[in-house]
Amino acid sequence: MDMVNSSAVPFSIALVFIAAVITKVAWGRKTTDLVSSCTNTLTRPPAVITGITSAVLLLHTLCTKGFRAMLQEQYTKFGSVFTISFFGMKTTFLVGPEVSAHFYQGPESEISHGNFLDFTVPMCGKDVGYGVDIATRIEQSRFYLDTLKPAKLRCHFAPMLQEVEKYFAQWGQQGTVDLKQELDQLLMLISARCLLGKEIREKMVDEVFSTFHDLTENSLQLTSLLFPYAPTPTTQRRDKARARLSSIFAEIEDLLQNLMDSKYKDGRPTTEAEVTGLLIGLLFAAKHNTTSTSTWIGARLLSHTECLEAALEEQQHIVNKHGDNIDYDTLLEMSFLHCCIKEALRMHPPSTIFLRKVHKNFTVQTTEGYKYEIPRGHTIASPLVINHNIPHIYKDPDVYDPHRFSHGREEDRVGGKFTYNAFGGGRHACAGEAYAYMQVKVIWSHLLRNFELKLVSPFPKTNWLKLIPEPRGEVEVSYKRRILPRNMLEK
Numbered sequence: 459m460d461m462v463n464s465s466a467v468p469f470s471i472a473l474v475f476i477a478a479v480i481t482k483v484a485w486g487r488k489t490t491d492l493v494s495s496c497t498n499t500l501t502r503p504p505a506v507i508t509g510i511t512s513a514v515l516l517l518h519t520l521c522t523k524g525f526r527a528m529l530q531e532q533y534t535k536f537g538s539v540f541t542i543s544f545f546g547m548k549t550t551f552l553v554g555p556e557v558s559a560h561f562y563q564g565p566e567s568e569i570s571h572g573n574f575l576d577f578t579v580p581m582c583g584k585d586v587g588y589g590v591d592i593a594t595r596i597e598q599s600r601f602y603l604d605t606l607k608p609a610k611l612r613c614h615f616a617p618m619l620q621e622v623e624k625y626f627a628q629w630g631q632q633g634t635v636d637l638k639q640e641l642d643q644l645l646m647l648i649s650a651r652c653l654l655g656k657e658i659r660e661k662m663v664d665e666v667f668s669t670f671h672d673l674t675e676n677s678l679q680l681t682s683l684l685f686p687y688a689p690t691p692t693t694q695r696r697d698k699a700r701a702r703l704s705s706i707f708a709e710i711e712d713l714l715q716n717l718m719d720s721k722y723k724d725g726r727p728t729t730e731a732e733v734t735g736l737l738i739g740l741l742f743a744a745k746h747n748t749t750s751t752s753t754w755i756g757a758r759l760l761s762h763t764e765c766l767e768a769a770l771e772e773q774q775h776i777v778n779k780h781g782d783n784i785d786y787d788t789l790l791e792m793s794f795l796h797c798c799i800k801e802a803l804r805m806h807p808p809s810t811i812f813l814r815k816v817h818k819n820f821t822v823q824t825t826e827g828y829k830y831e832i833p834r835g836h837t838i839a840s841p842l843v844i845n846h847n848i849p850h851i852y853k854d855p856d857v858y859d860p861h862r863f864s865h866g867r868e869e870d871r872v873g874g875k876f877t878y879n880a881f882g883g884g885r886h887a888c889a890g891e892a893y894a895y896m897q898v899k900v901i902w903s904h905l906l907r908n909f910e911l912k913l914v915s916p917f918p919k920t921n922w923l924k925l926i927p928e929p930r931g932e933v934e935v936s937y938k939r940r941i942l943p944r945n946m947l948e949k
């Protein structure tokens with residue numbers, strides 16, 4: 459079982475509290491007044507901390523057993539709705555699909571990201587995302603959806619495959635690599651080619667990605683999160699990196715054409731500053747999530763012989779049917795590989811928890827029939843680390859079992875729409891889900907077909923100190939070239 463690192467308080471909990479502090483400052487007295495003026499006729503969720511002793515016990519569990527174990531304990535004790543209150547900051551946890559519908563699909567006027575994502579403004583710019591009003595932001599989300607919709611993905615397939623083939627052609631006949639580092643490099647090249655265009659891929663990929671790295675690293679430092687506009691060395695490095703990226707993007711002609719061609723409802727085309735901001739947002743959303751996911755798939759597959767064999771068998775079957783060449787449609791036949799990716803994401807979701815701010819009281823009802831009112835002003839949280847491990851939904855949740863998503867079992871449908879949330883859901887669902895699956899399948903089908911792989915290092919622990927919890931340390935994998943033998947063509 460992949461337990462939370464006992465010595466490290468995960469980054470996500472830090473974010474919860476940072477967000478809570480920021481929110482607290484921003485909402486200040488207003489929030490307190492609003493909450494206290496709420497009606498008391500409906501029951502409030504059970505409060506986890508009712509005195510100093512329970513606060514100490516909770517902190518003790520957090521520090522000794524970790525974030526997931528701490529939440530799991532509360533879930534077992536109180537059920538699917540409970541409020542944790544730290545230093546007067548209240549966060550209500552909604553665990554499981556029965557109580558999550560409003561969280562994911564409530565209207566922006568009633569439930570929103572609040573100011574949790576304000577840290578992205580200096581990173582992406584004031585012209586996009588959380589720097590603009592909600593109506594403009596919704597239109598910009600549509601630009602992403604239009605750009606990445608499945609119908610447009612076919613045009614990314616050939617360049618993506620070329621990048622993958624070219625990259626692995628550099629590997630020798632056999633050897634040992636750090637899979638995490640290799641996939642990080644490869645995904646940088648794919649993102650450059652498919653999301654930024656050929657010119658950047660060919661002429662300045664290193665500069666763009668080292669600048670992008672400076673931008674994201676410095677944007678996510680604690681000081682930048684807490685004081686985004688203070689003139690600290692971190693924010694200065696962040697702003698310098700952003701300015702450099704803007705000037706590079708301004709000179710490049712073949713940046714993702716779809717985004718550049720996007721138009722607002724009133725017919726206004728996107729500006730240069732908007733395209734730059736949207737591209738930075740896209741790169742941020744795309745690269746980090748996929749790097750960690752592709753590495754986790756490797757670690758999981760290579761430590762489960764049965765799954766590895768089943769994945770190979772599927773590739774063999776496809777090779778027998780279509781020959782060595784793969785195209786976009788071939789990827790759609792890789793249903794077991796699809797399940798392997800989905801299962802790795804269930805166990806290692808890049809976002810471990812989602813946070814929202816409540817602007818209008820709402821009620822939730824648990825499966826046991828308890829009804830709770832969540833008051834305006836509360837922070838609410840949907841913890842994927844628990845949602846994805848509920849035993850009455852996911853059988854033996856600590857076991858890597860891709861078949862749980864296969865036809866006939868489909869455990870993610872047991873509880874309805876919000877049972878599986880690796881890509882979010884509802885209003886803020888990931889725009890790049892289909893692109894992400896395509897990318898990871900292109901990489902892993904190539905690896906399975908062309909290499910015999912073994913995990914040399916122990917199964918990696920999770921680095922909870924990262925915003926996106928990735929495998930800790932090197933993921934050492936040995937490889938040996940092979941060609942999947944072609945049997946008789948199957949009918």
Ligand code: HEM
Binds near residue numbers: 803888
């Ligand atoms: C395994 C890979 C990925 C995972 C697990 C993932 C997950 C997510 C999640 C959970 C959200 C919503 C966050 C929220 O509720 O605020 C999101 C948003 C988003 N993702 Fe992904 N993502 C992945 C890959 C990608 C890729 C490859 C792209 C682009 C090529 C992408 C583009 C986006 C965009 C544009 C948004 C923002 C949508 C909006 O604001 O309307 N993602 N992603």
